[in-house]
Amino acid sequence: MLNWEFSFLIDPLTVLFLFIIITISIPVIIYSLGYLSGKYSRRKIIVGQLLTLAFIVSMLLVVSVRNTLTFLVCWEMMTLMSYFLVMFEAENEKSIKAATIYIVMSHVGAAFIAAGIFLLHRYTGSFDLLVLRSAVLPAGSGDLLFFFFLIGFGIKAGIVPLHLWLPYAHPRAPSHISALMSGVMIKVAIYGLLRFVFFALGIQALWWGGVVVLLACLTCLVGIIYALIDNDLKTVLAYSSIENIGIIMLGLGAAMIFVPLGQPALASLALVAALYHLINHAAFKSLLFLGAGSVYRSAGTKNLEKLGGLINKLPWTSAFFLVGALAIAALPPLNGFISEWLTLRVFFLGALAAPAGLKVIFGLCVATLALTGGLTAACMVRAFGMTFLARTRSAKAEQAKEGPLTMLLGMGLLVILLIGLALGAAPIVDLLAKVAASTAGLPVQTFTLNHYIVSLPGASLSPLLIAATIFGALVLTVAAAYLFFGRPRRVIVPTWDCGYYQLTPRQECSATGFSKPFRIAFSFFLQPSRSTQKIKDSHYHVRSLTYESETAKIFRDFFYLPFIGGLFLTARGMKRFQAGSIQIYLAYILIVVLVLLFFAGRF
Amino acid sequence: MEYGEIIKILLMLAAAPLISGVISRIKNNLRLRRGPGIFQPYFNLAKLFKKEERFSEHSSWLMKVTPYIVLGSVLSAAVFMRAGDLILLTFVLSLGRFFLALAGLDPASPFGGFGSSREMFFAGFLEPIILLAVFASALSGGGAIEASSILAAAALFLATLAETSRVPVDNQETHLELTMVHEAMVLEYSGRSLALIELASYLKQAIFFTLIMLVLWPFLVSRIGWYLLSLLVLAVIVAFTEVSLAKMRLFRVVDFLFFAGILALLAVISAALGV
Numbered sequence: 001m002l003n004w005e006f007s008f009l010i011d012p013l014t015v016l017f018l019f020i021i022i023t024i025s026i027p028v029i030i031y032s033l034g035y036l037s038g039k040y041s042r043r044k045i046i047v048g049q050l051l052t053l054a055f056i057v058s059m060l061l062v063v064s065v066r067n068t069l070t071f072l073v074c075w076e077m078m079t080l081m082s083y084f085l086v087m088f089e090a091e092n093e094k095s096i097k098a099a100t101i102y103i104v105m106s107h108v109g110a111a112f113i114a115a116g117i118f119l120l121h122r123y124t125g126s127f128d129l130l131v132l133r134s135a136v137l138p139a140g141s142g143d144l145l146f147f148f149f150l151i152g153f154g155i156k157a158g159i160v161p162l163h164l165w166l167p168y169a170h171p172r173a174p175s176h177i178s179a180l181m182s183g184v185m186i187k188v189a190i191y192g193l194l195r196f197v198f199f200a201l202g203i204q205a206l207w208w209g210g211v212v213v214l215l216a217c218l219t220c221l222v223g224i225i226y227a228l229i230d231n232d233l234k235t236v237l238a239y240s241s242i243e244n245i246g247i248i249m250l251g252l253g254a255a256m257i258f259v260p261l262g263q264p265a266l267a268s269l270a271l272v273a274a275l276y277h278l279i280n281h282a283a284f285k286s287l288l289f290l291g292a293g294s295v296y297r298s299a300g301t302k303n304l305e306k307l308g309g310l311i312n313k314l315p316w317t318s319a320f321f322l323v324g325a326l327a328i329a330a331l332p333p334l335n336g337f338i339s340e341w342l343t344l345r346v347f348f349l350g351a352l353a354a355p356a357g358l359k360v361i362f363g364l365c366v367a368t369l370a371l372t373g374g375l376t377a378a379c380m381v382r383a384f385g386m387t388f389l390a391r392t393r394s395a396k397a398e399q400a401k402e403g404p405l406t407m408l409l410g411m412g413l414l415v416i417l418l419i420g421l422a423l424g425a426a427p428i429v430d431l432l433a434k435v436a437a438s439t440a441g442l443p444v445q446t447f448t449l450n451h452y453i454v455s456l457p458g459a460s461l462s463p464l465l466i467a468a469t470i471f472g473a474l475v476l477t478v479a480a481a482y483l484f485f486g487r488p489r490r491v492i493v494p495t496w497d498c499g500y501y502q503l504t505p506r507q508e509c510s511a512t513g514f515s516k517p518f519r520i521a522f523s524f525f526l527q528p529s530r531s532t533q534k535i536k537d538s539h540y541h542v543r544s545l546t547y548e549s550e551t552a553k554i555f556r557d558f559f560y561l562p563f564i565g566g567l568f569l570t571a572r573g574m575k576r577f578q579a580g581s582i583q584i585y586l587a588y589i590l591i592v593v594l595v596l597l598f599f600a601g602r603f
Numbered sequence: 604m605e606y607g608e609i610i611k612i613l614l615m616l617a618a619a620p621l622i623s624g625v626i627s628r629i630k631n632n633l634r635l636r637r638g639p640g641i642f643q644p645y646f647n648l649a650k651l652f653k654k655e656e657r658f659s660e661h662s663s664w665l666m667k668v669t670p671y672i673v674l675g676s677v678l679s680a681a682v683f684m685r686a687g688d689l690i691l692l693t694f695v696l697s698l699g700r701f702f703l704a705l706a707g708l709d710p711a712s713p714f715g716g717f718g719s720s721r722e723m724f725f726a727g728f729l730e731p732i733i734l735l736a737v738f739a740s741a742l743s744g745g746g747a748i749e750a751s752s753i754l755a756a757a758a759l760f761l762a763t764l765a766e767t768s769r770v771p772v773d774n775q776e777t778h779l780e781l782t783m784v785h786e787a788m789v790l791e792y793s794g795r796s797l798a799l800i801e802l803a804s805y806l807k808q809a810i811f812f813t814l815i816m817l818v819l820w821p822f823l824v825s826r827i828g829w830y831l832l833s834l835l836v837l838a839v840i841v842a843f844t845e846v847s848l849a850k851m852r853l854f855r856v857v858d859f860l861f862f863a864g865i866l867a868l869l870a871v872i873s874a875a876l877g878v
Contacts, residue, residue, distance in 0.1 A: 309661070312663060329701060331695075331701055332698060341691065344690050344734070345690070348690075348738060351738070351875075352741075356875045356876055356877075359742060363735060363738050364868075366734055367734065367735050367864070368731075370693075370730040371727065371728070371731040373697075374726050375727045377726065378727050380701075381708070381719060381723050385705055385716075386708075389663065389665065389705060389709045389711075390661060390708055390710070390716070391711040459688060459690075461688075470676065470679045470698075473674075473676070476675070476678070477674045481671070481799065484652075485795060488794070488795050489656065489794075490655070490658055491656070492657075492660050493658070493660065494660055495661055495791065496712060497712075503712070505711065508711050508716055509713055509716020509719070513716070514720040516720070517720060517724040521857050
């Protein structure tokens, strides 16, 4: 019955993910050579690198195996390897806590995936993905399976409200592992969704897409709002990963709406947009995490309040980080813009074809995407500005200097990848259209005019022309200014201090101060509270002032903590059955056997 | 692209400061003041272009390149508007703002930092308004004046007030530390850099006025006479708005922008219903 054979399924979707995993892993490994050196003992470095390799191999296996049971095994291996890597700095209490949250939640997810896989086996009698695809499921069974897979893979991908582990685990791991986890591993979860929902199940109902789009909007907004207010550079990036998963899910959800509506062209386009954003996010998020790693390694802190002024001390890292920040803020001509443009176009085009109610929903999706985009820009201005600009706010960060060459090389490769992903939009869209078609079982569509121009009904996008226009305008501006007015005469002066007294770094806008308007605007969600404590010399002169501001973690407090509390309560109740007396246990066994005998005939 | 297009965009750049000159002239007349002539913005620019630039000792290369990037991005936004891609237009404008906000943080000035924070705060809420208005006009086809196009244009008008840092969101005329938003962000700029940034904001204002017309009734943009007349009408409306309102507190602006967002959403709903 368990015909467990180890074979591979190589189709366009698998090839795409193999490509993503390998292309991101190579720069990350190169970076890790420099990053780990001198920071840890030799033995630990070897263990770490072996674990990293095992982690990468397990991800490669997850996306390429054909048997669903093997998939489950590889999935577990991926979780375990990343769990060990999150615990890499096991001497730190926080690492252990983060890793524990991660492993527990991952296993809840794995349980759902396993349940889905076994249910599928029950209906079809097979663990083979290709058999599952062609098998006909009994009516009404799809909904339950969809939910199992959505929850199972959703936990790994970090969909709100299943995202809780992500901002704990990603920042705690060493930076190159964070890059792999945020850049690649959560994309593997999206692969799971694509493989099991789009490929094996097929989209069976319109409301599936509705659920996904709703969750996606929630994920976008919650992710970016938390990213805006957090003061830890790597946590900011982790929350921003949640937000980007939301954008990817928006594309997937739109595709899930268009398939039952009978719009194969739009469904393909939506999948292309989602996959494009997936690749883009893999590239720029790993770059940003590597940049954050360089900052952490050289400045000894990743607290935004204690950084600052690193642009002159880490010129290369800051330039690379800036490129990543521009890309993630979806600014043209970089690659993040291309996928965001595609996603927006999906909703624009979809609205023309959809009934009136859906039009408004698509409008709301556009608004969510735009709001997310605007907030992401703010978040990245804050992350970059607080880290690299103005004056340094701690003595440790004063000493920062560039790390080994391998670190710069790793980041440089990713920057080249970003630029390639931006300028090569048309061929990439062509390839992704094939992947989308083969995955969702749709006819292949062409969304490009030639090798340079992406062409959709009523709109076209030529990344080369956009880049040329922006650089042309830039060159024109510089040339005109120098031509008409000559070389600028520049004088270096102190920053304007209102003629008061010498400004200190403490008077700059802090990271907490920068996000204050956002905390207030989203106070209905964040519920900020603050406490100030003044120590006064006299009635007029304040000697020291402590200011603490805290925001409520709504999902933790209202969703997880009650759940965990309930678990413990149940466990305490169960304790009564565990009396420790052997006679009682024998009685339990007898009861179970009787019950089994009684029900044996009914299964 | 043809040379004619380039010349049109350069003409737009050359004429853009005039709009601000006219608005400020009307405002002054409404307040029963004489005020400077409508060409004053040009004199200011000419003066600034000739002056030396002063940079803070704490600033980096970023602050020096930003003015060129800002003007470059607004110029390419004008190109993309002529090409008809309004999504691209809003994203390119964000590029300039992103650098400007970074430059506000660069010189380690408390004003600049908070200016950047507030500018990005407004921008975050402005982007959905602009894109929803564009979405509504794409839905309705944008042929004639309909309920949806009027609502979308109204939403865009409110967004324009915020984008061009006008009362009641911001105030271009003030240099009082606590009330500046945009001005605080560019406080450390001087000389040629400041001139480039101001020129960019004049052009951005012209772009937004044109965007309102495009959403309201594309016909207005097709004839040069109608276009100039509409610009004048918009300038008068902006001047009246600015004179008759007081600047809002920072956190009231959220309500203001929320209202604009609701207008834009209504535009989408009425476009979806086909009215």
